[in-house]
Amino acid sequence: MSVPHARGFLLVRAAGGVWGIANADVDGLAARGTGYRISACGEVLAADEILGVVEGLSVRPAAPVLRRYWSELPAGLAVYGRLPVVVVDPRYPPAALRLGEEGRQPGPGRAGEGQSGEGQSGEGQSGEGLDEARD
Amino acid sequence: MSDLLDQAESRARREEGTHLLVRAGEYSCALPLALVRRVVRALTVHPLPGAAGELEGLAEFGGEPLPVLNLARLVSSPPGANPSYPVTVVVWVGPPEARETIGLSADAALEVVHVPAGSMVAGDGGFVQGEAPVGGEVVRVLNLEALGNEA
Numbered sequence: 211m212s213v214p215h216a217r218g219f220l221l222v223r224a225a226g227g228v229w230g231i232a233n234a235d236v237d238g239l240a241a242r243g244t245g246y247r248i249s250a251c252g253e254v255l256a257a258d259e260i261l262g263v264v265e266g267l268s269v270r271p272a273a274p275v276l277r278r279y280w281s282e283l284p285a286g287l288a289v290y291g292r293l294p295v296v297v298v299d300p301r302y303p304p305a306a307l308r309l310g311e312e313g314r315q316p317g318p319g320r321a322g323e324g325q326s327g328e329g330q331s332g333e334g335q336s337g338e339g340l341d342e343a344r345d
Numbered sequence: 346m347s348d349l350l351d352q353a354e355s356r357a358r359r360e361e362g363t364h365l366l367v368r369a370g371e372y373s374c375a376l377p378l379a380l381v382r383r384v385v386r387a388l389t390v391h392p393l394p395g396a397a398g399e400l401e402g403l404a405e406f407g408g409e410p411l412p413v414l415n416l417a418r419l420v421s422s423p424p425g426a427n428p429s430y431p432v433t434v435v436v437w438v439g440p441p442e443a444r445e446t447i448g449l450s451a452d453a454a455l456e457v458v459h460v461p462a463g464s465m466v467a468g469d470g471g472f473v474q475g476e477a478p479v480g481g482e483v484v485r486v487l488n489l490e491a492l493g494n495e496a
Contacts, residue, residue, distance in 0.1 A: 226391070226394065227391060227393060228391065270409070270410065273445045274439070274493065275414075275438060275445055275447055275492065275493055279396055279397040279399050279400035280395065280396040280397065280400055281395065282393075287403065287410035288410060289405045289409060294391050294404060294410040295410070296393070304394070306394035306395065
């Protein structure tokens with residue numbers, strides 16, 4: 211399956227965090243074991259769970275104080291529903307998203323497998339959920 | 346006229362020395378009240394993989410992403426007893442021309458106190474501005490502007 215070049219952001223959960231990738235950057239998405247493999251900007255990323263595709267994410271630059279205590283270079287921060295989202299530039303993926311990254315903390319698996327349910331209900335989604343994004 | 350000016354100056358000095366006292370681990374810390382935006386029950390924090398221990402993660406506050414730092418870790422306090430009413434103190438940090446909003450997780454918000462500048466023993470000159478006796482206890486007086494400066 212692949213994600214079409216639509217507006218908005220693909221939201222994924224990986225290593226316990228929620229991450230956003232601009233749809234325009236996503237070249238492909240495939241199931242991989244209990245998680246997913248995402249191709250974007252020539253990089254291969256890994257996700258534990260796909261939360262959906264959302265539009266209208268208001269992305270803000272990461273605060274300098276955040277950068278002091280976190281070595282990653284996020285493209286920005288946003289909130290979706292009540293979930294903080296780290297928006298990433300796939301060309302500079304954080305270690306938590308790099309496929310096969312040593313030390314990557316595996317997430318708890320796909321939706322419904324031991325999750326709290328937060329962010330999985332599709333609340334407020336644009337209607338461009340994963341099902342519609344699939345080929 | 347001179348009395349009025351004296352009163353205004355005295356009030357300004359007093360406001361400058363007004364702090365919110367919070368518990369962070371085994372330490373009590375005084376935060377400049379003028380830079381405290383809100384004290385709320387501990388926000389749900391979503392950890393950031395690979396972040397330093399001081400950075401607990403991101404929370405949502407007023408529809409915005411809010412970095413949350415652990416105050417006890419910032420002041421190198423030994424951990425205290427399990428807090429019964431932990432709070433997130435939403436504060437401004439950094440210089441006035443480049444303020445950022447962050448959350449500080451603390452074990453409890455205690456009271457508003459006055460810390461006269463003359464009562465303080467100098468600290469590290471950075472985030473911990475100094476120590477001062479307040480109500481029979483020595484508290485760490487924090488400089489939130491320095492927290493934003495130490496990038």
